[in-house]
Ligand SMILES: [Zn+2]
């Protein structure tokens with residue numbers, strides 16, 4: 001086996017190069033994955049376009065990517081699962097397993113977490129857009145044959161959506177609005193439908209994204225800039241939405257969310273804002289007893305996500321817009337930056 005591999009390395013803003021890097025060496029408890037498919041996430045796009053994602057600024061060149069499937073290539077001594085040859089999806093967040101949050105079942109808040117392809121650490125942690133990837137055995141979830149490499153690489157963003165649903169409490173029978181028709185918004189709408197929401201609506205100013213929302217199963221898609229928007233909400237829900245998932249990270253969307261959620265309703269924040277602070281109608285929280293909760297990455301939802309996709313209860317295939325070979329990673333990132341006409345762009349690393 002070659003000692004070097006190709007990887008998509010971000011050197012600076014809009015400077016993505018396919019570099020030769022050493023294949024990582026096995027360490028105790030770890031497995032070497034031959035990466036097969038990688039999805040480009042909104043965070044990869046932000047790092048590529050702006051050199052930062054929310055409050056995480058890039059401080060050194062690093063390999064992008066965290067939505068990956070692959071085949072287990074080698075395992076260190078003492079690792080019994082997964083086995084060599086097993087196809088897996090990788091949980092890109094490596095939790096320490098022993099801090100107070102890990103021990104209390106909230107590993108997504110782990111004090112020592114390391115996230116693949118993320119500038120949340122300094123220096124940044126290298127990601128999965130590389131031919132080989134070293135991860136903890138516990139980060140690998142076996143893929144059943146019904147889930148191919150492309151669908152498998154959709155499981156990470158789908159896990160984000162499923163975790164957001166858990167943060168909202170029960171979804172069954174509820175009227176749900178998702179603000180923002182990007183990949184996470186669409187996946188949240190799909191997940192809400194699968195979990196029994198009676199009404200699922202999506203808002204987005206872009207007509208193309210609204211069309212996509214309806215195509216993947218939303219009951220309606222509304223233009224939040226339309227003068228009759230609030231009348232449309234009333235016609236659809238009567239008194240407003242029970243649950244609202246803010247998946248755009250756009251300040252006007254969150255402000256509007258407070259106006260269309262019903263009394264006693266819940267707002268879940270999933271979208272990441274570029275601005276560190278924005279103005280909000282906070283007294284609404286009090287007088288209408290709203291709940292405003294954050295949702296960060298994913299808790300223990302991976303196996304459920306795999307079951308939902310494998311069973312056919314949710315179909316994520318329509319969200320995969322284009323697949324590029326690794327060597328064209330820069331073109332793939334450039335296309336992923338487009339706001340319309342494309343949902344999920346993936347890299348084929350085989
Ligand atoms: Zn992602």
Ligand SMILES: [Zn+2]
Pocket residue numbers: 095096097098099100101102103107110111112113
């Ligand atoms: Zn921990």
